[in-house]
Amino acid sequence: MARRGTPGRAKGKSADKAATGGAKAKGRQERQGSGRGAGRGEREAVSRPVGGGVAELRPDRERPHGWTLLIDGAPQSHVDLDDPTHLAFAYQRRLGHIIDLAAPPLQPLHVLHLGGGAFTLARYTAATRPRSTQQIVELDAPLTQFVRDHLPPDPQARIRVRAADAREGLGRFPDGWADLVIADVFSGARTPAHLTSAEFLGEVRRVLKPEGRYAANLADGPPLAHLRGQVATAATVFPELALAADPVVWRGRRFGNAVLLASALPLPVAEFTRRVASDPHPGRVEHGRALTDFTGGAAVVTDAAAKPSPAPPPSVFENP
DSSP states (O other): OOOTTOSOSOOOOOSSOOTTHHHHTTTOOOOOOOSTTSOTTTOOOEEEEETTEEEEEEEOTTSTTEEEEEETTEEEEEEESSOTTOOOSHHHHHHHHHHHTTSSTTOOOEEEEEOOTTOHHHHHHHHHSTTOEEEEEOSOHHHHHHHHHHSOOOTTSEEEEEOSOHHHHHTTSOTTOEEEEEEOOOBTTBOOGGGSSHHHHHHHHHHEEEEEEEEEEEEEOTTOHHHHHHHHHHHTTOSEEEEEEOHHHHTTSSOEEEEEEEESSOOOHHHHHHHHHTSSSOOEEEEHHHHHHHHTTOOOOOTTTOOOOOOOOGGGGOOO
16 A cells, blocks of 8 residues: 555555455456566556456556556555566565565575565565575465566566465464565455464464564554554564554554564664665664553454454555
């Protein structure tokens, strides 16, 4: 989800897509005109019904091979086929920093992506860390095929996609497989309830290597009750936490994204903070006591009491 003219508010990839999504788009025909073959002035948007609604790829008029993926009109992610290291949305840049800081430069990683979208972060990892082994778990198989058809990833990249619910797919991975687990999972515009609990995070920690890290794209607005609960819940599973968000989100003035970083071992908080503060849309990172105080005694979320993240206000879905 992105506000008009502002990259990086949120996205809606799904590990729990509604089966009725395709029905909404009955009768809509796919339009041609994506990929590398069309020139800057010739490219047209292309759309197709998928599990979560209608997927659309719109050309980036500033980048000859740049495309924005939208679901039912809400921007999800951006891909530049010429430059997969270009991350247009603010929250994706913050996740890119986490990928950069996960290991020394160019060192290959084992990365598990919960939520696929347009494979933006998987493409980034493949470009910046060649020979990395990556697995994407994405329930919406029609969306995956749509992206493959129009924005094919580098055939040399070691990226495999599994069509499964995020939590179900997570459960199939062996203990200690991943250097990094990235969760960017939305059903429509809300994180499914079963991906917000301590039990879910326990599975994430099982799949991580002892020094591995977990990163999650979270979305919330005033009074930030969901975000506080997610931090409190993560603190029961991971002893080291950091949270990055726009200052206006921290102050509870606007619905937006926050990126959670968690690990069993100390995090590169100083460098992460510096990078987030240096972004085109600068953010703020909290950790330690300040982050504990932020939770305000919020209850830990369990499977029995879990709820989806709150729905964003309609203004969040304005097209860029």
